Amino acid sequence: MVRATGLYDPRFEHDACGVGFVADIRGRRSHQIVLDADQVLRNMDHRGACGAEVNTGDGAGILTALPHEFLAKVAKDELGETLPAPGRFAAGNVFLPNDPAERRHCKRTFERIIREQGQRVVGWRTVPIDPEGADLGPTALASMPAIEQLFVAAADDITTKHFERQLYVIRKRAGTSLRRDARLREGSTVYVCTLSTKVIVYKGMLTPGQLLPFYPDLADWSYKSHLAMVHSRFSTNTFPSWDRAQPLRCMSHNGEINTLRGNVGSMHDRERVVQSQLFGDDMEKCFPVAEPTASDSGNFDNVLEFLLMGGRSLPSSVMMMIPEAWQKDASMSAQKRAFYEYHSCLMEPWDGPASIAFTDGRYIGAVLDRNGLRPSRYYVTHDDKVIMASEVGVLPVDADRVKAKGRLQPGKMFLVDFEAGRLIPDEEVKHLIAAKNPYAEWLGEHRLTLSELPRAEAPEFVPESLVQRMQAFGYTTETLQFFLLPMVSQLRDPVGSMGNDSALACLSDKARLPYDYFKQLFAQVTNPPIDSIREEVIMSLQAYCGPEGNVLAAEPDNCHRLRLPHPILTNEEMAAVKNLNHRGWRSKTIDITWPRVRGAAGLDASLRRIALEAEAAVDEGVQLVVLSDRRAGADRVPISSLLALGAVHQHLCRVSKRTRTGLIVESGEAREVHHHCCLIGFGADAINPYLAFEALWQARRDGLTEHDSDQALVKAYQKAVGKGMLKVMAKMGISTLQSYKGAQIFEAVGLNRQVVERCFTGTASRIEGVGFDVLADEAVRRHELGFPSGGDSGHASPHLPVLPNDGQLHWRSGGEKHAWDPTSIQSLQRAARGDESAYWKFAKHIDESERTRCSLRGLLRFRHTTPIPLEEVEPASAIVKRFVTGAMSFGSISKEAHETLAVAMNELGGKSNTGEGGE
Numbered sequence: 001m002v003r004a005t006g007l008y009d010p011r012f013e014h015d016a017c018g019v020g021f022v023a024d025i026r027g028r029r030s031h032q033i034v035l036d037a038d039q040v041l042r043n044m045d046h047r048g049a050c051g052a053e054v055n056t057g058d059g060a061g062i063l064t065a066l067p068h069e070f071l072a073k074v075a076k077d078e079l080g081e082t083l084p085a086p087g088r089f090a091a092g093n094v095f096l097p098n099d100p101a102e103r104r105h106c107k108r109t110f111e112r113i114i115r116e117q118g119q120r121v122v123g124w125r126t127v128p129i130d131p132e133g134a135d136l137g138p139t140a141l142a143s144m145p146a147i148e149q150l151f152v153a154a155a156d157d158i159t160t161k162h163f164e165r166q167l168y169v170i171r172k173r174a175g176t177s178l179r180r181d182a183r184l185r186e187g188s189t190v191y192v193c194t195l196s197t198k199v200i201v202y203k204g205m206l207t208p209g210q211l212l213p214f215y216p217d218l219a220d221w222s223y224k225s226h227l228a229m230v231h232s233r234f235s236t237n238t239f240p241s242w243d244r245a246q247p248l249r250c251m252s253h254n255g256e257i258n259t260l261r262g263n264v265g266s267m268h269d270r271e272r273v274v275q276s277q278l279f280g281d282d283m284e285k286c287f288p289v290a291e292p293t294a295s296d297s298g299n300f301d302n303v304l305e306f307l308l309m310g311g312r313s314l315p316s317s318v319m320m321m322i323p324e325a326w327q328k329d330a331s332m333s334a335q336k337r338a339f340y341e342y343h344s345c346l347m348e349p350w351d352g353p354a355s356i357a358f359t360d361g362r363y364i365g366a367v368l369d370r371n372g373l374r375p376s377r378y379y380v381t382h383d384d385k386v387i388m389a390s391e392v393g394v395l396p397v398d399a400d401r402v403k404a405k406g407r408l409q410p411g412k413m414f415l416v417d418f419e420a421g422r423l424i425p426d427e428e429v430k431h432l433i434a435a436k437n438p439y440a441e442w443l444g445e446h447r448l449t450l451s452e453l454p455r456a457e458a459p460e461f462v463p464e465s466l467v468q469r470m471q472a473f474g475y476t477t478e479t480l481q482f483f484l485l486p487m488v489s490q491l492r493d494p495v496g497s498m499g500n501d502s503a504l505a506c507l508s509d510k511a512r513l514p515y516d517y518f519k520q521l522f523a524q525v526t527n528p529p530i531d532s533i534r535e536e537v538i539m540s541l542q543a544y545c546g547p548e549g550n551v552l553a554a555e556p557d558n559c560h561r562l563r564l565p566h567p568i569l570t571n572e573e574m575a576a577v578k579n580l581n582h583r584g585w586r587s588k589t590i591d592i593t594w595p596r597v598r599g600a601a602g603l604d605a606s607l608r609r610i611a612l613e614a615e616a617a618v619d620e621g622v623q624l625v626v627l628s629d630r631r632a633g634a635d636r637v638p639i640s641s642l643l644a645l646g647a648v649h650q651h652l653c654r655v656s657k658r659t660r661t662g663l664i665v666e667s668g669e670a671r672e673v674h675h676h677c678c679l680i681g682f683g684a685d686a687i688n689p690y691l692a693f694e695a696l697w698q699a700r701r702d703g704l705t706e707h708d709s710d711q712a713l714v715k716a717y718q719k720a721v722g723k724g725m726l727k728v729m730a731k732m733g734i735s736t737l738q739s740y741k742g743a744q745i746f747e748a749v750g751l752n753r754q755v756v757e758r759c760f761t762g763t764a765s766r767i768e769g770v771g772f773d774v775l776a777d778e779a780v781r782r783h784e785l786g787f788p789s790g791g792d793s794g795h796a797s798p799h800l801p802v803l804p805n806d807g808q809l810h811w812r813s814g815g816e817k818h819a820w821d822p823t824s825i826q827s828l829q830r831a832a833r834g835d836e837s838a839y840w841k842f843a844k845h846i847d848e849s850e851r852t853r854c855s856l857r858g859l860l861r862f863r864h865t866t867p868i869p870l871e872e873v874e875p876a877s878a879i880v881k882r883f884v885t886g887a888m889s890f891g892s893i894s895k896e897a898h899e900t901l902a903v904a905m906n907e908l909g910g911k912s913n914t915g916e917g918g919e
Contacts, residue, residue: 017390018047044208048208053138056207059242066091067224092193289306339439366414367413380404448546454576519747543736543741586621607643629641643755680725681743696710750769752770
């Protein structure tokens with residue numbers, strides 16, 4: 001297993017690559033298909049990548065139909081075995097340890113498991129390779145596993161489909177057990193490329209031009225196939241490896257799955273409720289479905305294969321995982337819309353820019369994500385050949401041979417059915433799949449909506465205690481001035497200047513909210529963000545919550561879930577949820593406050609209590625769990641909604657019970673868009689920010705807004721939060737709230753390992769930082785502002801009837817530290833007018849303010865133990881040597897160092913860009 005090392009973490013594996021396939025629509029097998037696919041692959045060399053060694057690639061591979069003629073020949077010649085008829089035997093390439101003893105152990109394990117599953121081992125064949133002829137680079141050679149080909153024959157009394165399913169179980173059992181075997185030093189190299197009666201994969205840490213020279217099998221003229229899928233890998237933010245090369249077992253992928261963490265976590269939870277008569281007692285042997293060491297493409301392939309083995313067709317499985325933007329498409333048929341909505345009750349979209357080619361031997365096709373941010377183009381010829389790839393021109397085709405050509409459109413599917421011998425249009429294939437079951441009827445009978453829930457009385461607005469409660473939850477005058485009031489007046493998330501110069505939460509002296517320790521991750525270079533305004537039709541805030549059904553079955557009650565059109569609930573909707581007893585659904589409210597008398601020590605025990613209460617509610621069959629801090633008051637300190645939600649969500653995930661209930665947060669703390677994004681991103685299904693509503697209601701009574709009713713204010717706030725959340729999701733290339741939910745698209749800055757493991761498992765926190773003790777102390781400090789305790793005299797301290805202003809956004813004397821304050825700005829302005837002393841004052845002030853706990857870089861120091869001898873600084877000019885000497889002697893940025901650099905740069909300005917001066 002690849003482990004996190006330094007700043008590298010295998011959880012952040014993504015791909016951005018070239019993908020394509022060549023196929024004969026009528027299913028005619030030939031070696032020319034393999035040669036054409038090789039040319040396609042070579043022409044996508046620029047879409048792959050290599051390291052410092054030009055002959056070590058990120059990965060390249062080919063997937064073909066099982067070449068029966070070729071395999072029968074090598075089995076006879078090399079193993080002395082006669083293979084059964086096609087469909088009655090399987091073959092697959094397996095990566096194994098190089099150590100002979102470990103390799104023997106792995107092969108014996110495979111053989112034992114094959115026998116236990118009732119099948120027969122035909123034999124093992126060493127796959128011929130030619131590293132020298134392929135000019136394999138040193139890194140690829142050093143990491144190359146042993147490659148052998150496994151042949152398995154079906155039992156006499158088994159159908160081909162059941163044999164294929166048994167092969168899946170064999171592979172999952174063997175791969176999981178061997179990779180976890182602590183006795184194997186090379187256990188992480190064990191990988192089954194494929195083990196199937198239909199397809200086979202040859203791949204590795206190769207460049208596109210190395211694939212055929214490396215694998216002589218592929219050059220054999222008896223190697224015939226009617227399809228060939230190829231992939232040239234460009235691994236962004238990753239290390240390449242032999243097993244991560246593509247094609248995978250069912251698909252090839254160009255793009256990134258941005259919602260991977262949420263997708264994988266949800267899939268893990270579904271393992272407790274998934275059932276299938278097709279697997280029988282073997283179901284448990286298939287877990288985990290999503291493998292912990294796989295990349296985003298690898299886990300997409302894992303889940304796609306699981307759905308396929310569970311009885312779903314390949315096209316319908318792809319539609320389920322990468323749905324069209326059905327929520328706002330007015331032109332979509334009601335039948336197809338019902339299909340997508342029904343399946344959204346079972347699985348969230350795997351969201352992100354993606355072009356995916358897929359095959360199971362019967363079908364081959366490709367699909368784009370709903371945004372269409374990855375190119376895919378195709379040609380169909382008059383002799384019934386099809387070429388699909390990431391770009392045009394990968395395989396020369398005479399113009400008079402071209403029957404049709406085009407490009408994939410967002411959300412559309414390109415599909416070839418070899419049994420039917422034709423290309424099936426997108427509308428036709430989706431109509432056939434959507435018409436298979438009465439999905440619209442099932443939704444009408446079983447779906448729940450907020451509007452149908454019995455009404456309940458919402459808590460009354462108590463303006464007398466409003467300021468106290470706002471103080472206890474950390475509200476300031478800036479909260480109203482810069483967030484709440486602009487949101488309801490402008491109907492959008494307020495926009496500030498570029499950058500945030502206030503102190504990081506972990507370095508601040510103020511009692512900062514836990515949300516401030518999290519930063520939203522942004523799209524990478526290969527993964528463009530979405531314009532959430534122009535692309536509004538593909539964006540959606542609708543999601544379902546409550547217990548999920550069986551992902552492998554098409555059953556009417558799978559859609560017996562609660563539809564939420566918006567993640568922000570009104571007080572009336574929250575009251576209906578808390579008092580829910582409707583159509584077999586119940587809810588339970590869990591208090592997320594702790595007794596004031598326990599002080600900061602009460603946080604840890606309360607988090608444990610809340611998590612256990614939530615699990616008990618799930619075990620009782622409660623469909624919705626509400627985490628509420630409404631009991632906060634003089635005697636009760638509120639736990640941060642983010643900490644409470646995170647603790648419950650992660651605990652339920654650890655015990656595989658998260659998909660059996662919905663989590664709704666009733667919070668006095670959440671008010672900003674970032675707060676809501678954090679809560680949804682860490683697992684909340686919906687939020688009721690009741691105190692934000694009350695603050696706005698009071699603002700209306702004070703004449704600070706022009707809205708004519710409290711209800712109008714709530715609607716304006718919902719709209720602003722919705723637009724803000726869509727904007728944040730779009731920065732990461734995510735289109736649907738359903739996919740964003742639980743995806744943890746954040747990194748923590750300044751939280752220690754204990755907090756992250758308990759409440760935000762899997763979130764990166766590279767510098768660690770504060771723990772529960774600091775977070776609890778800050779919660780008590782906030783609570784003290786609203787509900788002052790008695791001092792030594794035993795009398796309560798006077799309560800200030802105004803909100804504090806700690807200067808988070810605007811600098812304020814005695815408030816939060818900022819990198820830019822009046823002193824720095826004044827000095828810089830004077831320096832810009834020619835006052836040199838003002839510049840040095842500015843530089844000194846900036847350096848000192850950085851050091852006084854404003855930013856992480858201000859805490860860094862340069863340490864010099866032994867001066868570097870000047871003769872070792874080669875090659876370098878005397879000018880550069882003089883600067884090195886000056887900088888080393890001072891040890892830090894100083895006036896003298898600045899002057900030395902200025903002189904050196906002035907002298908260098910007269911030199912040419914070559915020779916000694918250029919160096």
